[in-house]
Amino acid sequence: MKKTNYKHPLTVGIFIFIALVIIVTGVFTIGSQQKLFQKKITLNMIFDDVSGLQAGNNVWLSGVKIGTVKRIVFYKNTQVAITMSIESMAQSHICKDAKAKISTDGFIGNKIVVIYGGTESAGFVSNGDFLKSEKGTTTDDMLATLQVNNKNLVEITENFKIITAKMLHGDGTLGKLINDGSMVDELQKTILNLKHASARSEKMMADAAGFTSRLNNSDGLVNELISDTVVFANFKETVGQLKSAVADASVFIDNMQKAGSQLNEQKKPAGMLLSDEELAGDLKVMIKNLKSGSQKLDEDLEAIQHNFLFRGYFRKKAKVKSK
Amino acid sequence: MQKTLPGSVNRNPLRKKVNAFFINIYDVYKFSIRFFKEVLAPPYEFKEVVRQCYEIGCKSLPIITLTAFITGVVFTKQSRPSLSEFGATSWLPSLIAIAIIRALAPLMTALVIAGKVGSNMGAEIASMRVTEQIDAMEVSCTNPFKFLVVTRILSITVMLPLLVTYFAFIGMMGAYLNVHSNELTSFRSFIEDSFVKISLLDVFASLLKSVVFGFTIGITGCFKGFTAQHGTVGVGRAANAAVVISMFLIFIEEMVIVQIINYFR
Numbered sequence: 001m002k003k004t005n006y007k008h009p010l011t012v013g014i015f016i017f018i019a020l021v022i023i024v025t026g027v028f029t030i031g032s033q034q035k036l037f038q039k040k041i042t043l044n045m046i047f048d049d050v051s052g053l054q055a056g057n058n059v060w061l062s063g064v065k066i067g068t069v070k071r072i073v074f075y076k077n078t079q080v081a082i083t084m085s086i087e088s089m090a091q092s093h094i095c096k097d098a099k100a101k102i103s104t105d106g107f108i109g110n111k112i113v114v115i116y117g118g119t120e121s122a123g124f125v126s127n128g129d130f131l132k133s134e135k136g137t138t139t140d141d142m143l144a145t146l147q148v149n150n151k152n153l154v155e156i157t158e159n160f161k162i163i164t165a166k167m168l169h170g171d172g173t174l175g176k177l178i179n180d181g182s183m184v185d186e187l188q189k190t191i192l193n194l195k196h197a198s199a200r201s202e203k204m205m206a207d208a209a210g211f212t213s214r215l216n217n218s219d220g221l222v223n224e225l226i227s228d229t230v231v232f233a234n235f236k237e238t239v240g241q242l243k244s245a246v247a248d249a250s251v252f253i254d255n256m257q258k259a260g261s262q263l264n265e266q267k268k269p270a271g272m273l274l275s276d277e278e279l280a281g282d283l284k285v286m287i288k289n290l291k292s293g294s295q296k297l298d299e300d301l302e303a304i305q306h307n308f309l310f311r312g313y314f315r316k317k318a319k320v321k322s323k
Numbered sequence: 324m325q326k327t328l329p330g331s332v333n334r335n336p337l338r339k340k341v342n343a344f345f346i347n348i349y350d351v352y353k354f355s356i357r358f359f360k361e362v363l364a365p366p367y368e369f370k371e372v373v374r375q376c377y378e379i380g381c382k383s384l385p386i387i388t389l390t391a392f393i394t395g396v397v398f399t400k401q402s403r404p405s406l407s408e409f410g411a412t413s414w415l416p417s418l419i420a421i422a423i424i425r426a427l428a429p430l431m432t433a434l435v436i437a438g439k440v441g442s443n444m445g446a447e448i449a450s451m452r453v454t455e456q457i458d459a460m461e462v463s464c465t466n467p468f469k470f471l472v473v474t475r476i477l478s479i480t481v482m483l484p485l486l487v488t489y490f491a492f493i494g495m496m497g498a499y500l501n502v503h504s505n506e507l508t509s510f511r512s513f514i515e516d517s518f519v520k521i522s523l524l525d526v527f528a529s530l531l532k533s534v535v536f537g538f539t540i541g542i543t544g545c546f547k548g549f550t551a552q553h554g555t556v557g558v559g560r561a562a563n564a565a566v567v568i569s570m571f572l573i574f575i576e577e578m579v580i581v582q583i584i585n586y587f588r
Binding site (some may be wrong): 008031 | 384486
């Protein structure tokens with residue numbers, strides 16, 4: 001009986017199985033990476049210029065790939081309409097007022113669509129919605145800026161060339177400084193003066209430091225004013241009182257001024273007293289009369305004390321005083 | 324036996340060659356049509372198909388492993404300096420995956436198999452033809468075309484996509500070892516980066532190419548062997564022609580399929 005050889009079928013079977021496993025794993029890896037087996041929604045945008053964007057390029061939201069560009073067609077005359085296939089999972093993260101721009105994956109990478117911005121209050125996108133588009137910074141823009149920079153650089157170097165030529169020829173201050181020997185001497189003198197000045201300023205600074213250290217002395221008035229709250233409060237109170245005293249003095253001086261002005265007025269009694277000579281003469285006479293009158297009254301009163309009608313009264317008064 | 328068109332006299336050597344070329348194409352066409360007729364018609368030679376699968380597929384594994392691994396490592400090493408010039412070594416996995424899965428795996432596998440199996444098929448069948456073993460099979464009521472040709476073509480057409488898959492896997496592993504040793508890239512990161520630019524269309528195109536290449540190698544090898552003449556010299560010629568024509572056709576087909584696939588991309 002012929003014995004069946006199972007070696008070949010088994011080996012072939014294992015080989016086919018392993019190869020199929022590799023194929024299936026590869027297909028699922030690609031599928032999961034490109035989100036081929038997930039539910040998707042469609043979003044649209046209209047651009048003036050897509051800068052070489054192609055179907056299949058990635059769509060990013062906050063740096064995360066959420067879909068791909070599905071279709072690019074012309075819209076109206078010059079515009080381009082883009083249809084994007086977006087994971088439905090990302091739908092709740094794209095606001096209706098979000099914007100989209102075309103960017104690049106790295107400096108030399110593929111073109112991508114970047115969705116950004118938007119406010120939650122506007123709500124979230126739904127299938128078939130249109131997003132606002134904005135012109136992104138393209139490589140051409142960057143090159144244009146670089147071109148401007150290059151022109152500026154050329155201009156700067158040309159100016160620098162002129163400056164260095166002048167310097168070499170001894171034109172201008174710098175040129176003289178480089179080429180003129182006397183300028184060097186002057187400069188050396190200036191530097192020497194500066195050296196002296198700096199030495200003096202150093203000394204001055206040392207003095208100032210000593211002064212400030214004295215100010216910082218704990219027994220000093222300034223230090224107490226700064227650090228002692230009680231002294232400061234008293235000082236403040238004193239200043240307040242001084243302030244009110246000054247105010248009172250001001251009022252007093254005003255009154256004095258007023259009184260002084262009234263004294264100068266001859267019609268007023270005080271002014272009349274001070275400046276009217278006639279009144280002064282009358283007053284002199286009056287005082288003279290009063291003086292002679294009071295002498296005579298004194299004599300009269302002395303005489304009354306010795307009168308028998310009042311003698312008894314004065315004796316009683318003397319007795320009470322002696323007791 | 325040299326074939327000529329009925330009633331024609333081939334005095335001009337160029338005309339003779341042109342005629343022979345078109346006659347040859349017609350013969351290949353008839354050979355292919357016969358294959359499709361025979362492959363569907365019973366009886367089915369399963370055991371011979373499995374044996375041929377083993378001979379073509381399993382016995383080719385060592386050379387495919389070596390070729391794939393070296394291809395992966397060398398391609399990575401050669402690509403690195405160009406990418407590192409502008410600081411894009413992180414693109415190595417993606418670049419290698421595109422190169423291996425889209426182009427290198429089907430092409431290199433087909434070329435290796437054309438060299439190893441195609442020549443073997445041509446020589447084996449040709450030797451059977453010149454030693455009249457095929458005639459003996461016909462006499463003994465065994466269909467030599469079904470037993471020798473159909474089984475081989477079917478086996479190589481089935482096994483080549485699997486060998487291509489295996490080539491791609493080993494090639495990527497070789498590339499990973501090189502990338503890991505130089506850039507310390509993790510396996511997961513390497514795989515994630517590798518498949519960034521690969522789509523299912525690429526995988527499908529690669530498998531389609533390998534099926535076409537397998538069929539081409541099988542048809543060419545078997546046709547050259549089956550139509551071998553002039554004794555042992557004819558065996559050598561058949562083996563040589565099987566390899567050369569297979570390789571030539573593989574490159575032509577590669578170019579045509581790439582154009583077709585790019586249309587759908």
